[in-house]
Amino acid sequence: MGKRLTLESKVSRRIARKSGNVFLRDDFKDLGDYDQVGRVLKRLADKGNIVRIGYGLYAKAKVSALTGEIVPVSTLPNLGKAALRRLKVKTAPSSAELAYQAGQSTQVPTGRLIGVKRRVSRKIGYKGAYLKYEYVA
Numbered sequence: 001m002g003k004r005l006t007l008e009s010k011v012s013r014r015i016a017r018k019s020g021n022v023f024l025r026d027d028f029k030d031l032g033d034y035d036q037v038g039r040v041l042k043r044l045a046d047k048g049n050i051v052r053i054g055y056g057l058y059a060k061a062k063v064s065a066l067t068g069e070i071v072p073v074s075t076l077p078n079l080g081k082a083a084l085r086r087l088k089v090k091t092a093p094s095s096a097e098l099a100y101q102a103g104q105s106t107q108v109p110t111g112r113l114i115g116v117k118r119r120v121s122r123k124i125g126y127k128g129a130y131l132k133y134e135y136v137a
Helices: 007-017 034-047 076-086 095-101
Strands: 022-024 050-054 057-063 070-072 113-116 132-135
Touching: 007 034, 022 076, 034 050, 050 070, 050 076, 076 113, 095 113
Parallel strands: 113 132
Antiparallel strands: 022 057, 050 057, 057 070
8 A cells, every 4th residue: 555645745846836826715725625735735835835825825935045044935025926927917018117117117116015916905015014005096
């Protein structure tokens, strides 16, 4: 008889095989109950394998070469755009990005303001740094 895998090892394997950096809790709903998957994701976040960037949103993690802390593998604006794409929200350049690209402003956009095509009521961020949304037509 073969050795049975734990839910934590199944989730870890799926995260390792996944090509993207952002995943939702729903990506693992076929592996177990909603609460079980939530506990496993919390345990993996506590171990430093992943980081929580929002409600039901997680990102792959790595150890920072500068500080030695656990940080997401990509920048917050990239993770935010990927998360919004996964949530089926269309994104566009914000007014600050458009002004900078057109040469109307010398202020370099931070990337924390993301242009969205519809209302978003989700907080996406990590360690006190959160994205803001701007409705663009």
